[in-house]
Amino acid sequence: MSASPSANMGCMDEFLVATGLTKSFDGVQVVESVSFTVHAKEIFGLLGPNGAGKTTTIRMLSTVLGPDEGDVTVDGHSVGRESDAVRRLIGVCPQELALYPELSATDNLVFFGRMAGLSGKEAKERAADVLERVGLTERAKDAVRKYSGGMKRRVNIAIALMSRPRLLFLDEPTVGIDPQSRNHIFDTVLALRDEGMSVLYTTHYMEEADRLCDRIGVMDAGRIIALGTPTELKAQIGDPGATTLEEVFLSLTGRSLRD
Amino acid sequence: MRLLLRQALLLSVKDTRLFFRDRFALGFALLFPILFIVAFSLALGDIGPEDEQLRMAVATEEEGGFSRQVIDALTATDATGVDEWDPQDAEQAVREGSLPGYVLFPADFTQRMFGGGSTVVRITDSEGGEQTVRLTGEDSGARILVVTADGDPETEAILGGLARSIAGRIGTLSLAARGVIELEGFTALDLARLGELGAAPPSIVFTTEQVGDVEPFNASNFTLPGYLTMFVFFAAALGAEAIARERQTQTLERLLANGVRRSSIVAGKMLASLYRGFLQLAFLWVLGIFAFSIDFGESPAAVIVVSVFMAVASSAFGVMLAALVHTVKSASSAAVLASLTLAPLGGCWWPLFITPDWMQALGRLTPHGWANDAFNKLMLFGAEGQDVLVNMLALALFAAGFLVIAVARFRTVSAN
Ligand SMILES: Nc1ncnc2c1ncn2[C@@H]1O[C@H](COP(=O)(O)OP(=O)(O)OP(=O)(O)O)[C@@H](O)[C@H]1O
Ligand SMILES: [Mg+2]
Numbered sequence: 001m002s003a004s005p006s007a008n009m010g011c012m013d014e015f016l017v018a019t020g021l022t023k024s025f026d027g028v029q030v031v032e033s034v035s036f037t038v039h040a041k042e043i044f045g046l047l048g049p050n051g052a053g054k055t056t057t058i059r060m061l062s063t064v065l066g067p068d069e070g071d072v073t074v075d076g077h078s079v080g081r082e083s084d085a086v087r088r089l090i091g092v093c094p095q096e097l098a099l100y101p102e103l104s105a106t107d108n109l110v111f112f113g114r115m116a117g118l119s120g121k122e123a124k125e126r127a128a129d130v131l132e133r134v135g136l137t138e139r140a141k142d143a144v145r146k147y148s149g150g151m152k153r154r155v156n157i158a159i160a161l162m163s164r165p166r167l168l169f170l171d172e173p174t175v176g177i178d179p180q181s182r183n184h185i186f187d188t189v190l191a192l193r194d195e196g197m198s199v200l201y202t203t204h205y206m207e208e209a210d211r212l213c214d215r216i217g218v219m220d221a222g223r224i225i226a227l228g229t230p231t232e233l234k235a236q237i238g239d240p241g242a243t244t245l246e247e248v249f250l251s252l253t254g255r256s257l258r259d
Numbered sequence: 260m261r262l263l264l265r266q267a268l269l270l271s272v273k274d275t276r277l278f279f280r281d282r283f284a285l286g287f288a289l290l291f292p293i294l295f296i297v298a299f300s301l302a303l304g305d306i307g308p309e310d311e312q313l314r315m316a317v318a319t320e321e322e323g324g325f326s327r328q329v330i331d332a333l334t335a336t337d338a339t340g341v342d343e344w345d346p347q348d349a350e351q352a353v354r355e356g357s358l359p360g361y362v363l364f365p366a367d368f369t370q371r372m373f374g375g376g377s378t379v380v381r382i383t384d385s386e387g388g389e390q391t392v393r394l395t396g397e398d399s400g401a402r403i404l405v406v407t408a409d410g411d412p413e414t415e416a417i418l419g420g421l422a423r424s425i426a427g428r429i430g431t432l433s434l435a436a437r438g439v440i441e442l443e444g445f446t447a448l449d450l451a452r453l454g455e456l457g458a459a460p461p462s463i464v465f466t467t468e469q470v471g472d473v474e475p476f477n478a479s480n481f482t483l484p485g486y487l488t489m490f491v492f493f494a495a496a497l498g499a500e501a502i503a504r505e506r507q508t509q510t511l512e513r514l515l516a517n518g519v520r521r522s523s524i525v526a527g528k529m530l531a532s533l534y535r536g537f538l539q540l541a542f543l544w545v546l547g548i549f550a551f552s553i554d555f556g557e558s559p560a561a562v563i564v565v566s567v568f569m570a571v572a573s574s575a576f577g578v579m580l581a582a583l584v585h586t587v588k589s590a591s592s593a594a595v596l597a598s599l600t601l602a603p604l605g606g607c608w609w610p611l612f613i614t615p616d617w618m619q620a621l622g623r624l625t626p627h628g629w630a631n632d633a634f635n636k637l638m639l640f641g642a643e644g645q646d647v648l649v650n651m652l653a654l655a656l657f658a659a660g661f662l663v664i665a666v667a668r669f670r671t672v673s674a675n
Contacts, residue, residue: 094509
């Protein structure tokens with residue numbers, strides 16, 4: 001099974017390009033001139049403390065929220081002008097558990113699959129594939145309400161995979177779950193990348209970013225304040241071999257509490 | 260257009276599945292109204308003395324307030340056998356022995372009713388002896404007094420029954436209101452027990468005998484459409500809560516990023532609410548016909564058409580409410596507040612035609628008012644379809660207005 005429908009993906013190196021994204025709510029600037037690129041087949045980490053503007057940025061990248069200024073292209077399609085084309089390329093796993101707890105995992109997946117345009121049959125087949133991938137086949141018929149926290153998170157990700165996206169947004173996908181589930185999610189994300197998917201991953205767990213991400217953008221108070229590979233970022237403050245990303249993060253964003 | 264329809268239908272089917280899994284929502288939409296209709300129909304419908312000479316006297320020390328509404332409803336038609344007395348005259352008449360007794364609403368009735376606690380019936384004889392019949396819980400709520408001359412058991416029984424049935428339905432009402440307000444903890448709300456408490460039927464059931472050609476007055480002909488309207492709107496308004504929750508859990512956002520149109524979401528939500536409304540209509544009308552012998556009047560089709568317009572307006576109302584509020588909590592408060600304000604204003608609790616002109620005018624500002632006006636005309640006064648065309652038009656305009664606001668203001672993203 002391959003998650004990438006396109007054969008010529010490697011040619012398009014810059015898969016997502018964000019330029020000068022700016023957004024304010026009620027006069028308060030929440031995202032300010034954010035620019036970065038996500039290359040094809042890479043995991044790009046967006047790190048930042050609470051309220052940094054990560055979720056708001058993802059909303060703008062995924063066509064849900066219009067930016068006040070700036071634009072985004074995904075595989076050359078403008079998010080503002082060709083949102084339908086962009087929506088066919090992306091999958092979004094929101095920060096909240098965006099699912100219906102009273103329905104089973106299969107029913108959730110089939111529902112979202114059909115809403116994305118799949119036929120009933122296609123949706124069922126794909127749901128089975130995706131459930132297998134996140135290791136939930138055995139509990140597929142149970143109401144999600146009865147799942148453990150880690151299983152719920154995996155369903156949340158599974159839903160985003162239903163449309164076989166080429167770019168996957170994962171907004172803090174591992175909040176509040178045990179190491180087993182977390183490792184399972186890491187393995188899934190790495191496998192998806194190796195199959196050709198691009199991933200934008202937000203988190204505030206530094207070791208997670210260090211382990212997963214090919215490149216990282218550090219966000220604070222609505223702005224990108226550092227951009228590079230984990231090794232490059234560590235080199236900014238010391239010996240990359242002896243420094244942790246956590247130290248980089250704290251030295252960049254300061255030690256004061258955020259909320 | 261086809262895409263929009265497909266998405267809206269899929270969404271509404273999903274919502275309907277969820278509705279059938281939600282025991283509280285089902286109970287609220289279908290069982291609550293029955294509870295109310297039973298309580299009110301018992302209170303209003305079958306009150307009446309068995310022989311013509313025996314009439315019941317009620318009096319209130321309040322200037323306006325809720326007792327005014329109750330008395331107006333009770334005295335709206337002669338068939339109930341209830342007369343209103345001035346409280347001083349009634350007291351005098353009891354002392355002189357010309358009146359066996361009366362039911363009295365004390366001056367603080369409305370105030371205590373809204374202060375919480377239960378509604379209590381006290382039986383007092385003119386010598387001051389007192390006997391309290393508690394309907395629910397502790398004795399802190401509103402009181403209804405039954406005053407009798409000499410503790411004559413028959414008078415006590417008749418007036419006590421009247422007072423208890425009034426207390427019963429007021430109790431149901433405040434219980435329901437409280438239950439709904441505490442929605443967050445609704446698992447603790449035991450519907451069966453609530454029914455026991457609130458709708459406890461009066462211990463004495465009065466029967467009306469048919470006299471000559473006059474049809475016995477069937478109160479269900481206005482209590483049923485009234486509560487039907489109230490609960491169709493109430494259930495639709497509570498639907499706003501589910502929409503707000505979907506905004507909070509980012510499912511609406513997820514749909515949007517999946518290529519679902521905003522208008523499909525609005526249409527899907529409205530459709531789902533409409534199915535629920537139709538289910539309520541079918542259920543309660545059928546129940547009304549078989550269990551309460553209600554009469555659809557000269558044009559039953561017009562009753563159905565009016566109820567369909569009413570359901571359409573209610574579903575647009577619910578989606579509009581969701582568009583206007585920000586959080587799940589504010590959605591439930593707004594739903595309860597709007598429903599419990601619009602229902603009495605719109606004549607769901609007592610017929611508008613017995614109220615003063617200014618209240619009737621106020622009623623016309625609500626969709627409930629137009630619906631009830633049509634139901635009353637059709638089911639009580641023998642009107643025909645064309646007499647209520649303006650009501651249908653008004654309901655359609657309300658629906659359109661609500662929908663315009665809903666579409667203009669509908670947000671899929673919540674602030675976190
Ligand atoms: N729709 C909105 N209306 C008003 N303010 C908003 C809205 N969405 C986000 N905000 C505000 O914008 C700021 C950034 O929020 P955002 O959710 O993007 O941060 P985040 O980096 O995802 O934080 P977290 O790590 O807590 O998820 C916060 O202060 C938030 O309150
Ligand atoms: Mg966030």
